[in-house]
Amino acid sequence: MKLECSKSLQSLARKFPCELYIVGGYVRNHMLGIEKDEVDICSKLSIQEVEEILQGSEFSFKLKSKNLGAGYIIAGDEKYEYTTFRKDTYAEGGNHCPESVEFIDGVEEDAKRRDFTCNAIYYDIKNDKFLDFYNGIEDIEKRILRTVETPEEVLSHDGVRILRLFRFQCELNFKIDKATFLAAVKYKENLRDVSGERVLHEIERILHSPNKYKGLSKPKAYMQALKNLNRGAFWPTFGIDCNKLKFKMVKKVEHKSQGFLIDVIDNVKPISISYYLNLILSDSFGVSKKLCDYYINILSGYYEALNFRQNKPYFFKYFDNFPQIHQLLVHKSKYLANKYEFFYKYIISHKIVVTVKDLKITGEDIKLHYPTVKPNRFKSILSSLLSDVFDGVLINEKDVLIKAVEAKLKYL
Numbered sequence: 001m002k003l004e005c006s007k008s009l010q011s012l013a014r015k016f017p018c019e020l021y022i023v024g025g026y027v028r029n030h031m032l033g034i035e036k037d038e039v040d041i042c043s044k045l046s047i048q049e050v051e052e053i054l055q056g057s058e059f060s061f062k063l064k065s066k067n068l069g070a071g072y073i074i075a076g077d078e079k080y081e082y083t084t085f086r087k088d089t090y091a092e093g094g095n096h097c098p099e100s101v102e103f104i105d106g107v108e109e110d111a112k113r114r115d116f117t118c119n120a121i122y123y124d125i126k127n128d129k130f131l132d133f134y135n136g137i138e139d140i141e142k143r144i145l146r147t148v149e150t151p152e153e154v155l156s157h158d159g160v161r162i163l164r165l166f167r168f169q170c171e172l173n174f175k176i177d178k179a180t181f182l183a184a185v186k187y188k189e190n191l192r193d194v195s196g197e198r199v200l201h202e203i204e205r206i207l208h209s210p211n212k213y214k215g216l217s218k219p220k221a222y223m224q225a226l227k228n229l230n231r232g233a234f235w236p237t238f239g240i241d242c243n244k245l246k247f248k249m250v251k252k253v254e255h256k257s258q259g260f261l262i263d264v265i266d267n268v269k270p271i272s273i274s275y276y277l278n279l280i281l282s283d284s285f286g287v288s289k290k291l292c293d294y295y296i297n298i299l300s301g302y303y304e305a306l307n308f309r310q311n312k313p314y315f316f317k318y319f320d321n322f323p324q325i326h327q328l329l330v331h332k333s334k335y336l337a338n339k340y341e342f343f344y345k346y347i348i349s350h351k352i353v354v355t356v357k358d359l360k361i362t363g364e365d366i367k368l369h370y371p372t373v374k375p376n377r378f379k380s381i382l383s384s385l386l387s388d389v390f391d392g393v394l395i396n397e398k399d400v401l402i403k404a405v406e407a408k409l410k411y412l
Helices: 007-015 025-032 047-054 107-111 136-142 151-155 159-172 178-186 188-193 196-207 222-231 256-268 273-284 289-306 311-318 322-329 334-349 363-369 375-391 398-408
Strands: 021-023 040-043 060-065 070-075 078-084 086-089 100-103 121-124 129-132
Touching: 007 070, 007 078, 021 025, 025 121, 025 136, 047 060, 047 070, 047 078, 086 107, 107 129, 129 136, 151 159, 151 178, 159 178, 159 188, 159 196, 159 222, 178 188, 196 222, 196 256, 196 273, 256 273, 256 289, 256 322, 273 289, 289 311, 289 322, 289 334, 311 322, 311 334, 311 375, 322 334, 363 375, 363 398, 375 398
Parallel strands: 040 078
Antiparallel strands: 021 040, 021 121, 060 070, 070 078, 086 100, 121 129
């Protein structure tokens, strides 16, 4: 069961005065016979020693973290993440970062800091042999996810590993060892210490897990993780006000993240959808304001369509994002999807103006021709002009609109 190594990697190993190992996903995927992962390598050499032996060679070294003894070794188009053998110590909580690091010489001790047995198999490049301290090869053959040490030791201080457990379950189509799952539930509060951005990143990877390894994962593999997150009542640790969620839209739509958020809203039933989405996306998951506003517009447009919002105000607000809204709406109500799509196409074919930015007049024009008007009135004036143009009361010509502003000033 020889592991394929590039000539570059073999050449690198020959430069090391000690054994150089490949570890992690690349070795695991070799065992599974699927697409190889990124190459993670390790040895007992410090990053300073590695830099010294690579000087003047075809390899370059880029530091990633001095504290963690990590960096990248680069040769042409190939890049390997390198780490020095180490022993990690964690503080209370689950923020994923070790409190202290001790660099060591032994590969077996280094294996103790790994997460799951399938990810803790080492391949000795020089001697062409595998080192398997935790029966990871057997667990891969049985398709089981199990922690290297006791589940309590591995999961009690690292919330990210709990998320990775469920992601690997979906991506690899593995079963989770019972003791490992129970420990994940026991220490789920550690997820509160993980950054919102990292939580969202892992959830999105779970939702799109069937695309990771074609032919290995099932089409709806992500449902395994979602069901386990229900079983363990994990959702409150992500800021979602529900212990269990019923999933419908996420299974239907192509954009899984949007389908997931719809399912969350349908279960939680918040008074204000936009407020709740902002709370989850911005406060809990740290999503940027621009992306948060984008999601809010699409999902608000979806729900307002379900509530039969009138065409004019609807398209004033949602025209730009309607194609994305339609992709969601068609899975809920084909009648409403077709109804709004008809008007959307009508607007396009008849070149009807539906946004202020398409008016032939701007706030600067109002300022130029009506200098006494305060800027805080521009928005309402332009919105009123847009409404008249949409209704056919005014034509979208600059001179006409500038003249119409005078009448608007009496009321706005």
